Amino acid sequence: MNRADQDACRAWQLLMKFFFAQRGHLPASGAEFDLSPIQCHVLHLIEPGRPLPMSRLADTLSCDASNVTGLVDRLESRGLVRRRPSPRDRRVKVLHLTPTGARLRARLLRQMAGRSLPLSRLSLDQQRTLVKILEALVDEK
Amino acid sequence: MNRADQDACRAWQLLMKFFFAQRGHLPASGAEFDLSPIQCHVLHLIEPGRPLPMSRLADTLSCDASNVTGLVDRLESRGLVRRRPSPRDRRVKVLHLTPTGARLRARLLRQMAGRSLPLSRLSLDQQRTLVKILEALVDEK
């Protein structure tokens, strides 16, 4: 294995380590707000002011549509999200955050960042470089 | 908010986006090997040649010990891991990968890296910088 391959290999090993470490923190992060990990994930995906069709949620979560029904039922009964009919396609229901849901989402994300991302270990230069790299790595479409 | 705070804010927003994107891919990644997301996580945590006590697994997953019992039951019945008594403390059981488990773990991690980490979008310089940054960010203890 050449030097470039070694670097790439090391990079994805560390990215996976980071990912699974975050995944390990998620149950405790969510529990502070009485949210399951998957509920945290849904809340992250429904951005304020950006309604999301149920089917898109199922795709992004890599799960079956029947699963999303129950998931959204529970979030809706807690007053965090709301289903609304789509004006364009009467089969579709789009998901909105309620004001309560938006506030909880913001608190959750702040808490997750504070709990598990020791950015203070990085220099300002490193933080800026990290931003550039992540922008290349995370598909924003 | 000053410039430094903006950079830090953007950095953790992107890290969270990366994390949840990976989390979204995990069910499909695991399904190719008939593994649930949590089973993938456990397999990642039990490194070959590095036995792991059950209690440590519960801590790292932020879950209750009673949960780990069932989790390990299912992995053990598939021949992927084995419980062994600890020689030092007779209350403790440590987890080992079987050869089959170690092979499956390697295949899973290779597949995850190939599926979801488009490192080819990064220059070699960026990859090397990313490694340095992640080493600072991921607690290796």
Add this chain to the structure above:
DNA sequence: TATTGTTATACTCTATAACTATA
């Protein structure tokens, strides 16, 4: 007394199959 792991129980998460409404 405290800790490790198991069991019993109940609820959430999840996929499969069958269904309705709409496109």
Add this chain to the structure above:
DNA sequence: TATAGTTATAGAGTATAACAATA
């Protein structure tokens, strides 16, 4: 015919409480 969403069902994931064995 195909797609969006629901329902029913069954199995996996999860926490709580009570327990046995060991420290």
